[in-house]
Structure formats: C-alpha cells, structure tokens
Amino acid sequence: xxxxxxxxxxxxxxxxxxxxxxxxxxxxxxxxxxxxxxxxxxxxxxxxxxxxxxxxxxxxxxxxxxxxxxxxxxxxxxxxxxxxxxxxxxxxxxxxxxxxxxxxxxxxxxxxxxxxxxxxxxxxxxxxxxxxxxxxxxxxxxxxxxxxxxxxxxxxxxxxxxxxxxxxxxxxxxxxxxxxxxxxxxxxxxxxxxxxxxxxxxxxxxxxxxxxxxxxxxxxxxxxxxxxxxxxxxxxxxxxxxxxxxxxxxxxxxxxxxxxxxxxxxxxxxxxxxxxxxxxxxxxxxxxxxxxxxxxxxxxxxxxxxxxxxxxxxxxxxxxxxxxxxxxxxxxxxxxxxxxxxxxxxxxxxxxxxxxxxxxxxxxxxxxxxxxxxxxxxxxxxxxxxxxxxxxxxxxxxxxxxxxxxxxxxxxxxxxxxxxxxxxxxxxxxxxxxxxxxxxxxxxxxxxxxxxxxxxxxxxxxxxxxxxxxxxxxxxxxxxxxxxxxxxxxxxxxxxxxxxxxxxxxxxxxxxxxxxxxxxxxxxxxxxxxxxxxxxxx
Amino acid sequence: xxxxxxxxxxxxxxxxxxxxxxxxxxxxxxxxxxxxxxxxxxxxxxxxxxxxxxxxxxxxxxxxxxxxxxxxxxxxxxxxxxxxxxxxxxxxxxxxxxxxxxxxxxxxxxxxxxxxxxxxxxxxxxxxxxxxxxxxxxxxxxxxxxxxxxxxxxxxxxxxxxxxxxxxxxxxxxxxxxxxxxxxxxxxxxxxxxxxxxxxxxxxxxxxxxxxxxxxxxxxxxxxxxxxxxxxxxxxxxxxxxxxxxxxxxxxxxxxxxxxxxxxxxxxxxxxxxxxxxxxxxxxxxxxxxxxxxxxxxxxxxxxxxxxxxxxxxxxxxxxxxxxxxxxxxxxxxxxxxxxxxxxxxxxxxxxxxxxxxxxxxxxxxxxxxxxxxx
Numbered sequence: 001x002x003x004x005x006x007x008x009x010x011x012x013x014x015x016x017x018x019x020x021x022x023x024x025x026x027x028x029x030x031x032x033x034x035x036x037x038x039x040x041x042x043x044x045x046x047x048x049x050x051x052x053x054x055x056x057x058x059x060x061x062x063x064x065x066x067x068x069x070x071x072x073x074x075x076x077x078x079x080x081x082x083x084x085x086x087x088x089x090x091x092x093x094x095x096x097x098x099x100x101x102x103x104x105x106x107x108x109x110x111x112x113x114x115x116x117x118x119x120x121x122x123x124x125x126x127x128x129x130x131x132x133x134x135x136x137x138x139x140x141x142x143x144x145x146x147x148x149x150x151x152x153x154x155x156x157x158x159x160x161x162x163x164x165x166x167x168x169x170x171x172x173x174x175x176x177x178x179x180x181x182x183x184x185x186x187x188x189x190x191x192x193x194x195x196x197x198x199x200x201x202x203x204x205x206x207x208x209x210x211x212x213x214x215x216x217x218x219x220x221x222x223x224x225x226x227x228x229x230x231x232x233x234x235x236x237x238x239x240x241x242x243x244x245x246x247x248x249x250x251x252x253x254x255x256x257x258x259x260x261x262x263x264x265x266x267x268x269x270x271x272x273x274x275x276x277x278x279x280x281x282x283x284x285x286x287x288x289x290x291x292x293x294x295x296x297x298x299x300x301x302x303x304x305x306x307x308x309x310x311x312x313x314x315x316x317x318x319x320x321x322x323x324x325x326x327x328x329x330x331x332x333x334x335x336x337x338x339x340x341x342x343x344x345x346x347x348x349x350x351x352x353x354x355x356x357x358x359x360x361x362x363x364x365x366x367x368x369x370x371x372x373x374x375x376x377x378x379x380x381x382x383x384x385x386x387x388x389x390x391x392x393x394x395x396x397x398x399x400x401x402x403x404x405x406x407x408x409x410x411x412x413x414x415x416x417x418x419x420x421x422x423x424x425x426x427x428x429x430x431x432x433x434x435x436x437x438x439x440x441x442x443x444x445x446x447x448x449x450x451x452x453x454x455x456x457x458x459x460x461x462x463x464x465x466x467x468x469x470x471x472x473x474x475x476x477x478x479x480x481x482x483x484x485x486x487x488x489x490x491x492x493x494x495x496x497x498x499x500x501x502x503x504x505x506x507x508x509x510x511x512x513x514x515x516x517x518x519x520x521x522x523x524x525x526x527x528x529x530x531x532x533x534x535x536x537x538x
Numbered sequence: 539x540x541x542x543x544x545x546x547x548x549x550x551x552x553x554x555x556x557x558x559x560x561x562x563x564x565x566x567x568x569x570x571x572x573x574x575x576x577x578x579x580x581x582x583x584x585x586x587x588x589x590x591x592x593x594x595x596x597x598x599x600x601x602x603x604x605x606x607x608x609x610x611x612x613x614x615x616x617x618x619x620x621x622x623x624x625x626x627x628x629x630x631x632x633x634x635x636x637x638x639x640x641x642x643x644x645x646x647x648x649x650x651x652x653x654x655x656x657x658x659x660x661x662x663x664x665x666x667x668x669x670x671x672x673x674x675x676x677x678x679x680x681x682x683x684x685x686x687x688x689x690x691x692x693x694x695x696x697x698x699x700x701x702x703x704x705x706x707x708x709x710x711x712x713x714x715x716x717x718x719x720x721x722x723x724x725x726x727x728x729x730x731x732x733x734x735x736x737x738x739x740x741x742x743x744x745x746x747x748x749x750x751x752x753x754x755x756x757x758x759x760x761x762x763x764x765x766x767x768x769x770x771x772x773x774x775x776x777x778x779x780x781x782x783x784x785x786x787x788x789x790x791x792x793x794x795x796x797x798x799x800x801x802x803x804x805x806x807x808x809x810x811x812x813x814x815x816x817x818x819x820x821x822x823x824x825x826x827x828x829x830x831x832x833x834x835x836x837x838x839x840x841x842x843x844x845x846x847x848x849x850x851x852x853x854x855x856x857x858x859x860x861x862x863x864x865x866x867x868x869x870x871x872x873x874x875x876x877x878x879x880x881x882x883x884x885x886x887x888x889x890x891x892x893x894x895x896x897x898x899x900x901x902x903x904x905x906x907x908x909x910x911x912x913x
Contacts, residue, residue: 176687178694226898232686233618234897237848241890244845248887253568261563265574400841404694411691460712467709467721477702483695484677487688 004042008061009068011038015105016072021438023081024097025145027073031066031101032108032141036134038065039112051117055110062109070102084445097145135325139318149434150317154389156429157324158382163409163421164331165378170407171416172344173371174351175228176236179243180406183376185398186219187212187383189250189292192393195302198293205304209384216380217373224372228365243403251395254294258285292395299392312388320389327385331378332418338374347371348416401476405432408479411486414493423495431478436471443469551899558895569888570881579879589756590878591871596762596831598870599769603824604847605854605862606776607670607817613793613857613908614813615682620693621673623844624700625818629666629825630835631707633658634728638714643729648738651731655826662822669700670818671811679807697841704837725836728829732761765827772823773863776816780859785812793857793908842886846873849893855903864904 015034019027042061046054077094115126142150162184169177190212194203203211227238260283267280292298304323305311312319338344346367349357358364387393405428413424447469455462486493563573580587604626611619637643642654677696681689707713709722717726733746742748746759780786791799792809800806828843829835850869854861872892876885896903 170687174687176690227894230897230901233616233690234852234901236687236690237618237845237852238894238897241845241893245887245890248884252881252883256568258565259567261560261573266563269574269577404698407691407694463719464710464712468706473705473722474702476698480695480698480702484692484699485695487684487692487695488677488680491684491688 002060004045004058004061005064007041008038008064011041012065012068013072015065015069018435019069019073020076020080021435021442022147023076024147025093026147027069027101028097028104029141029145029147029149031069031104032134034065034069035062035105035108036112036130038062038105039109039115042109043113043116046113046116049117051114054117055114058110058113059106062106062113065109066102066105069105070098073098073101084442084449139321143318150321152430152433153426154317154320154324155433156426157321157328158386158389159406159409159429160422160425161324161328161331161382161385162379162406163413163425164328164335164418165375165382166406167375167410167416167418167421168335168338168347168378169371169375170410171414171421172339172347172351173368174232174347175368175371176232176239177372177375177403178236178240178400178407179246179403180239180375180379181398181400181402182223182239182243182246183216183220183379184383184386184402184406185246185250185393185395186376187216187380188387188393188398189298189383190215190380191384191387192298192301193291195388196298196300198290198298202302205302205384205388208302209381212384212387213377213380216383217377220373220376221369224369228368228372240400240403243400247395247399250292250398251294253291256286256289256291259283260285295395297392297394298387301387301391301393303388303391314389314391324385327381328422331381335378335418343367343370404476404479405429408482410493412482412494414496417493417495420493420495424493428479428482432475436475436478439471440469443471555899562891569884570876570879576879585755586878590874592756592758592762593878594871594874595867596765596870597874598850598867599766600824600828600831600866601843601847601850601870602863602866603769603772603820603827604843605850605866606773606859607821608844608848609851609854609856609859609862610789610813610817612851614789614810615678615689616686617678617689618693618848619670619673619678619814619817620690620844621677621696621700622670622817622821623842623847624697624704624840625666625670625673626821626825626828626843626847627704627837627840628669628700628707629662629822630728630829630839631704631825632665632822633662633826633829634726634835635707635714636661637729637731638716642731643716646734646738648735651735651738655731655830659823659826662826663819664822666822666825667815667819670814670821673700674811674814679810697844701837701840704840708835708837722837725834728833728835730833731830732759732764736760761831765831768823768827772820773859776820777859779816785809789813845886846889849889849896852893853896853903855905855907857908858903858905861903861905861907 011034015030018030022030038061039058042058043054046057074094112130115123115130118126138153139150142148142153162180165183166177166180169175169180191205191208193199194201194208194211195205196202223239223242227235230238263280264282264284268277271277303312303314306319309319312323346357346362347370349360349362350364350367354364357367409424409428410421411424412428413422414420447466452462452466455465490496562571566572604623607622607625608619611617611622636658637654640654640657642651642658645651645654673696677692678689681692705722707722708717708724708726711717711719716729730746736742736746737744743750746761747757748760748763749756749758780789788799788804788809789812791802791804792806796806799809828839846869847866850865851862852865853868854863854865869889869892873885873889876882876888880888
C-alpha cells in the first residue's frame, strides 16, 4: 500500500479513537489537529515542486483519514453512546459537527501539504501564519464548541514554560536537576505571599511576576553556588533533596520563630554554668509567624488586570490563555537568543567536555550557575502565573512528581530543542489532564454498562475490576515507562536537536573499550588517587 | 593525601564551618532545633535518650542494609540505582503477601509463625533479587556506555514503574484481605508478628519487651534484637563474601577497572548481575525486617527509605561497604533523634541537610569512597 495512505489511516485511527473518548463536537477540533499533523508529516515527504501537484497527491490520504475519523465518530454517536447509557447530541448537530470535521481534515491536510510546494522562505512564513491562526482561534473554537479544553491547555502551557526552563539546565548545560519544581514553588509562593490576604500585601501582578522570577533566580544561585562543583549524579541527588525539602518547608512554616542564638541561649547557657545571669537581651526576629498557612494553602491570590479587559476572571480562560501565550513567546525569544550567545555556547561546551571547555577559558562553575539561575527564572514566571491562575497554592502541588513530569516533558520532546520541549509539554500534559480523565470516564461507563453486571455473581472480582480500571491512579506508571522507553529507544527525544543526537549516539559508534588514561592503583583502598581520577574524568 | 588533609583543616574552612553552624542554629528553631527546649527535655527524662538510641540503631540497621545495595551498585557501575528503595518496598509487600497467603497472619501456633516468617524471608529475598536483576537487564545494561545521565534517568523511570506496581498491589484486597477496601494509596498495616509470637508462646510473660521485668520505662524489644542481629549477620556475610570468595574478588576487580577486569577474563555481565542480585536480596530482607519493625506497608515508603539509605551510603563513602554500614547507623540515629527531640515533620529535611553538608565538606564520605574508573 502507498506509504502516504498508510499514514492517513494511522492518523485517522488515532483521531477516531480520541473522538470515541471525548465525543460530541470534539470531532471538529480533533479534525483540525489531525489535518495539521497529517499535512506536516506528509508535506516533508514530497519534493519541492508545484503546490497544486502536491495538493493533488495529498488528496487521497487526506480523504482516507477524514473518512476514518468521521466514520468512527458516527459509530461512537450512533452505537456506543446509547450503549453507555449516555445521551447523544441532537441528530442535526451530529451531522453538522461531522461535516465540519470532514471538511476541516481535508482542507487543512491539503493546505499544509501544499505549503511545502512554495519556496523555502515563503513556506516558513506560511507555516508561521498557519500556526498563528491555529493558536489565536483555538480558545474561541473551544468556547463555541463547548469542549472546555482551554483550562487544561493553559495548564499544559504552564508546563511548557517549565519545560523550557528545565531545558536550559538539563538540555543545554547538561546538569540533571531533579528538584526543578522547587523553583516553581518558590515563584508561586512569592506571588502568594506578595498578593494575598495572608500578609495583607496586595501587589500588582505585573510587578509580582518579575519579583517572583527574580527570587526564584536568587534561589537558583543560592542552591547552585555550593552544589554545582559536585559530580553530575551527586548534583541530581542534591537537587532532588532540595526539591523534597521545599514542599516540606512551605507546609511547615506556620509558626516561625527566629531568635538570635548567641544572645538567646549560648551566652545565657555559659553564664548559667557559672551561676550568673546574662544581662544581654534576647534578640527576636520573628515570634510565631504564620508565613505560608501550611496545608491550607494561600488563597485568594490577586489576579492580573488590564485596561479594556479588566480583571481576569476564573470562568473566562481566554485572557489567561493569551497571557500565557505571550509569556511563552517571550521565553522562546529569550532562550533562542541565549542559546546563540556566548553564554549559550559555553553551556554546550561544558556539557560536552567540561575539562576541554575550562581549558578554553570557560569558568565551569560560573557558567553552570548562570544556567541554574536562568532555568529558575523561567519557573519563577510559570509559578507566578500558576498562582494567579489557580488563585490558591498548596504545598502538595510542588512535590517530586511535579519535577519528574517536567523532566519527562523535556526528555520526551528532545533534550536541548525548543520545539521538542513545546511538543513534549503539550503531549504529556494533555495526555495527563484531558486524555486520562476521558479514558477513565469511558472505561467506567463501559464497565458499568457491560462487564460489571455480568460479574454480579462474584462481588470480589467485580470490586477488583472496578477498583483497578482507573487509569488516573496509575498515571505515573505512564511517565516512568516513558522515561525508560525513551532512554532505551530514542534518548534524543521525539524532536531532537541534531547536535544532541550525535552526542547521545556517539558511544554506540565507539569501537572497542577505551583505555583509561590513568591505570588504577593496585590498592583499592587509596582514596586520594581515586578522587583525582574522578575529577580528571569529569 | 597530605595536601588534602592540610586543606581540610585550614582557617578558612573553619570560618565557613562556624558560619554554617551559626546559620543552622539561627534558623534551626524553625525546623525544631531549639537548643534550650531540647536540653530541658533531656534533663527531664534522660532515659529517653537511650530509648531513642535503641530505635535509632534498629532503624539504622535497616537503612544500612538498603544502603549496601546502593553502594555496591555505585561501586561497580557508578550508577545511583534509583529504583533500589522501591525494590525494598516490594520486599515489604512480598513478605506481607506471603505471610497472608500462608495463613501466618492469623495464626496462634508459634511453630507456624516462625516457619512462616522464615519462608517469607526467603521468598522476599528471591523476589527482590530477581526483580533487581531484571531492572538491570531491562533498563541499565544497554545504557552502560551511554552518557552518565541516561541510565540515571532510566533508573528514575524504573523507580516510578515499581512504585506503581506497589500501588496496584496494595489495592488487591482479594490477594491480601487485610489491605481492606481503602484503595492502594493508603498506608497498610503490617501485623506485629513478633508480639503475636510472644503472646502465643507465653515467653517473657507474653510481652515482646525484654525490659518489662526490670521496671525501667524503656522498651528493648525482640524486634530490636532481631533486626540488629539479622542486619549484622547479613553485613558480615556480605563482607566475607566480597573479601574472600572468587566472585567477590571479581566484583572488586570490576569496580576498580572494568576494562582491565574484562581483559583478565572476568565475565563483567555476570559480575554486575550478581551485584544486583545481592543488592536486591538484601533489600528484600530489609523489607521483611522493616515490616516487622515498623508495622506499616506503603507504596511510597521506598522513596524516603531510598533517599535515607543513599544519604547513608554517601555519608560512609560511596562504594565502601563498611562505610555504608556506618552511614546507615548514623542516619538511623539522626532520624531517631530528630523524630524525638526536634520535630518529626522535619526529619527528612534534616537528613537532606546532612547530605548536602557532607557533599560540601567531605564529598568522599567518612571512610572514603571506593569507586573505580568508568570506561
């Protein structure tokens, strides 16, 4: 079979499966995404020639995909929904939604394919325009079709920013940071403390977001300065420890008392031994202050407001959506410039060979510190946005699992590649926040209507099946599998940067064992020699 | 050697140390380090100090056994086997399941309890050893020559997978009825088998506390004795194995220089698999011991235990088997005193703070690290 038609079938089946889960108007929106994806993947296969010819060649796969999508969507509407005991859409709505879906798949596939027939420059512009249209129209389409995906997409975009920040640390500088969510938490808590009734401070969001980023960067420096000279895997553990400590600290900063130790107990203790009494007064900085409200969390947190729009409301995701899009665009711009700068090239040099880089005059610790601080800055932005968007922050949000989700995003998308990280963030977070809940609902209604009644005779088995059919409970299994499989199969990520890919596959091409430059000492117990060797190797 | 020693004790380091100590005491009270309060409570009840010492040593023995797995693997392939703590968690669940399936949990027959515990120990060791070796085969072996971060990331992924297996396991009430219907995420009770054994035999008046006759307000239970004795026996066995046997020699050779060992005809894959088997087996034994000692089973317990054990391994000097034992006991004591005198909610923070301080001031650990060169 033709390769193009095959990918048409694949895309159609994926889209069809998703419409099974989401139902309703999702066929139109999913059709749009399907069209774009299919068009992009088909387009690159054609040689650059007349756009019309390409459009003609891409018609058949597009038609196949559209037919499969709409067919599955109709099957879902007509047969599955009644079987699940759910109301289906009104019949004329089904027809309209599916017609739109059908047309959208065809049109978008052919257009995105045909773009490839233009000259390289024009293609770039056309792709940008297409992307801009999709990004701008998405929240309005989402609202019109009543899918309510925007709120979750905003979450995904927050994690895209976090991924971009972590990408600087892990992807560019090659430092494995397992506690990245700590800086996210610091950004969020800074915002919470500076614009909420907790301390009666109500600062403007547009100011707070910069303060949050600054404080997160400062903490990046504070944490990085002592730990960055450490070995790579020790650094990972120390950052993990820091990431573990931060939620604990925020959870327990409810009765903060800080007293100067010398005047409060060291001197009185010593004088007490001699039977005298200290005359110095005890200097107290804080006495039982509630800084973070512990498990209850800080809320409500002030929201941003703009002229003409007014204060951003929680029931209207559109302004939030565009705000985060603006933040992401700014971040991408800054990160691109950084990567091309002297500092960015120094990061990559350090990542590839620290010893050689330091011989070339790069200060490794300073360069790494800059990476740490820059990475923390972006999570400060994300944290401030998150706090204002959710309006309340709780310590449990920022634990180790959040750090790992961000790491999975970077690994899945592609270490060191901005586009890869964006795709990774969208895939992981929409899978986590949209796909899994939909799958859970689908499974639950499927089970209650079909399998569970037939197991009524065996209550133990019935309960076991019912309890275990919850994909949300096991979402981290998915992330763990992603990490292991990506490392084994494609360590460079879905959309790798060319440089990183060569690096990660270099070892496979290296033939035979490498003779170490310093033969090991015969005595296993010599410590100094070992550390010297370890330092040399890094 | 001489220069590093001199460097460690110059004036600047001393100044830094004093500054760090001052900061610790300045902000320490937030995390429970309030010296006057601690002094007062020690004065009020000095015997409690001994009690915390006992608890600390027993918990430290368990941590030490887990730490051995980290340190052996790190010594040989320079990888933090992130999933190791979760293998220990699987050990807890395996032994609990075996005890439940053999009917030992509800038994009042002392012979059956003893046999059931022995059987559970063997099964837990076998399951965890093979699980650990499987992890190595699936997730680490093909990444042995990849950049250092790749196997570490793979290890984190493996840790999450095993944690979720534990989460699923804890939801299977049909397998172990005592899990109840609260779902997999809640903490489960690991029945106190040793107290049951004492009740069944009537030995020591049916009380598990050996000091009950002395009238002291102290508890030195058979659990403490068992954990410490078992731990010391395992550690001695491991030490003798590594020092005296052919395979142990091969392990040390591989740790020193993998390529040289290969050239001398040592089967590297076999040595690494053996290391993972031994480490996993020790984690399985630690699982049963911890279950009996702390009486809980939780799918997330491996994460914390793993971090404590890793800290212990670094504290003693990574790659150093004696160091891991020493570090385990020290971390156990630290955690126990922190629970008792500082604030239990901050114990983990103190353990991590210790880890950071060790890495800053003495990255080679107390007894020095023993890590070879990675090809």
